[in-house]
Structures are given as structure tokens and as C-alpha cells.
Amino acid sequence: RxxxxxxxxxxxxxxxxxxxxxxxxxxxxxxxxxxxxxxxxxxxxxxxxxxxxxxxxxxxxxxxxxxxxxxxxxxxxxxxxxxxxxxxxxxxxxxxxxxxxxxxxxxxxxxxxxxSRAAFDLLNLVDQSLAAQLETQGVRYTRVMPAVTDPASPIGRSWQETFLVETKPEAERVMQGQGLRWQWLDGDELRTESPVLPAIRLDPVSGRKTFFNSVIAAFTGWNDTRNVGQRAVQLGGGAYLPSAVFEQFLDRAAxxxxxxxxxxxxxxxxxxxxxxxxxxxxxxxxxxxxxxxxxxx
CATH class of the missing domain: 3.60.130.10 (Clavaminate synthase-like)
Incomplete structure (x- = not known):
């Protein structure tokens, strides 16, 4: 327009x-x-x-x-x-x-x-096994949040701002509602682990599968003093993503x-x-x- x-x-x-x-x-x-x-x-x-x-x-x-x-x-x-x-x-x-x-x-x-419809097709072309694992197992994300927002990090939002709360009990109520597991760390940092979430979904308009997830972001971008991207995302069964295969997918996607x-x-x-x-x-x-x-x- x-x-x-x-x-x-x-x-x-x-x-x-x-x-x-x-x-x-x-x-x-x-x-x-x-x-x-x-x-x-x-x-x-x-x-x-x-x-x-x-x-x-x-x-x-x-x-x-x-x-x-x-x-x-x-x-x-x-x-x-x-x-x-x-x-x-x-x-x-x-x-x-x-x-x-x-x-x-x-x-x-x-x-x-x-x-993401093209992204799923590409992943399926690069490695059908990984595409199938993501579809059948889903994924789980792990992140450590700071006590105070860290503007030097692309995932540096504090747990207070992440959950729109001021206190730990308030944060725990929100996390419980979201199905998260959590652990309070030294310095009032917070480690969270998501439930297993779908990684592949279906577009109801076209009927095509979509690569709907935060896997690329977590794997390549969740890196700071608290987090390591390649350990921030796992398949639902607990395995980490195969680095070589996923890097090949990323190179083709670029x-x-x-x-x-x-x-x-x-x-x-x-x-x-x-x-x-x-x-x-x-x-x-x-x-x-x-x-x-x-x-x-």
C-alpha cells in the first residue's frame, strides 16, 4: 500500500x-x-x-x-x-x-x-528426521532472567518486566499459570523452563505446515552472561538439536x-x-x- x-x-x-x-x-x-x-x-x-x-x-x-x-x-x-x-x-x-x-x-x-511455511519445507528438505522429531516431540525452552533488565542482552528483560510483576510471589503465580518450572538463583536471577510446546503447526488457510517456534532465536541468539543458546532449546524428548544439521538449515534459510x-x-x-x-x-x-x-x- x-x-x-x-x-x-x-x-x-x-x-x-x-x-x-x-x-x-x-x-x-x-x-x-x-x-x-x-x-x-x-x-x-x-x-x-x-x-x-x-x-x-x-x-x-x-x-x-x-x-x-x-x-x-x-x-x-x-x-x-x-x-x-x-x-x-x-x-x-x-x-x-x-x-x-x-x-x-x-x-x-x-x-x-x-x-514459516517455506521454512518447514526447507527443513524437511535438509533433514526429514529432524523435521519429524520437531513435529512429534515439540520443544522446550530454558532461560535465565536477570533481576534488573540488561540492555546489553537481546533477551535481557528482567523477570519483573517479563511477567509484569513486582514481587517473587507474584512472579510465581504467573509462572504457575504459564506452566513454567522455575528456580531462583543467586542475585535474584530466575531460571525458567517451559512446558513442551509445539514446534510445527498447521496453517488453516493454506493447509501447509509451519515452522512455528523460537528455535532459531534460542539456538543462535539466546547468548549472554547467563545463557548459552545451543543449550536453551531441547526437543521434547530431552535431546539437544544436532548442531551440524541445524547450521545447514540456517545457511540455506539465509x-x-x-x-x-x-x-x-x-x-x-x-x-x-x-x-x-x-x-x-x-x-x-x-x-x-x-x-x-x-x-x-
Missing amino acids: DGPVGVEYFLEHGAALKQELKEKGALLFRGCGVNSAEDFEAVLDAVPFENMPYLGGAAPRRQITHRRIMTANESPPDEKIPLHHEMAQTRQPPDYIFFYCDTAPISGGATTLFD TEVVNVPWQVGDMLWLDNRLVMHARQPFEGPRQIYTAIALESG
């Missing part, structure tokens, strides 16, 4: 746009008259997309508007954020994720997209992704069930706002 349209356009065409998003997985709006975080929020409300709190996410972020707009992952600009489905390491990931460019970087900083460079005012909608996203390193200021949503009804 190109050219200014205003909120009224999204009120009138919201249902059709949402259906197109479910089919294609991603929609880019350029020069459409969205000029602020408030405009961005108004568009999402107009369609409408049901607001969802960022509960259980790992990325350090700041709230921008009172209700739904926040910053995208604020990890250091020289780091690449690997491909992932937003919050796929939780029991209830969002159905949609949206981005808005408030400040474009001088160079780099593209958002990388990869259709040739099939699409990079979306940002211009000020751009708005990118993703069906989180269909499309993974990543961030390329960048130079200069870059301010991307984001929001997540559930399927209404």
Missing part, C-alpha cells in the same frame, strides 16, 4: 486487509499518513486488532503509549536479532505483530522476513529471506503465525515501534 489514506481507510477496509494478511503473511504500508505512535495505535484500534499485553517476552523494551505501543527490541545496534515468531516460547503467543518506523537508521537495520529496509512512516503488519522476523545490525538512530494482538473473537 502506498500513499496517504488516514485512519478512515482502515476503518472501512479493515476486514479485507486482515483477510489479505492471513493469506500473504505480511503487508507493508508506505507513505500512508501514519506519522506518530498515536496514529499507529489509532490504526490498529480502527481495524480492529485486539490488544495483547507483552507478557512473557524476553526482549528489553519501553512503553510508548499508555495502552499498546512499545519499542521494538532495544538490544545493541551492532547485534543481529535472529529469526523468530514473537513469543513462540510461551503458551499464548500473539497472532499478529505490527511495526512502525518513527526514525530510520543511517544504514542497515532492515527487518528480515521468512515465511538465502531465502526477504529484507525490508525502513523509511520514516512505514508500517509493517505480520501474521505472527505465518512469518518469522529478524533485525539486521544498523548505524545511526533507529526507532521502530511495535504492538502485538490476538485474533478477535
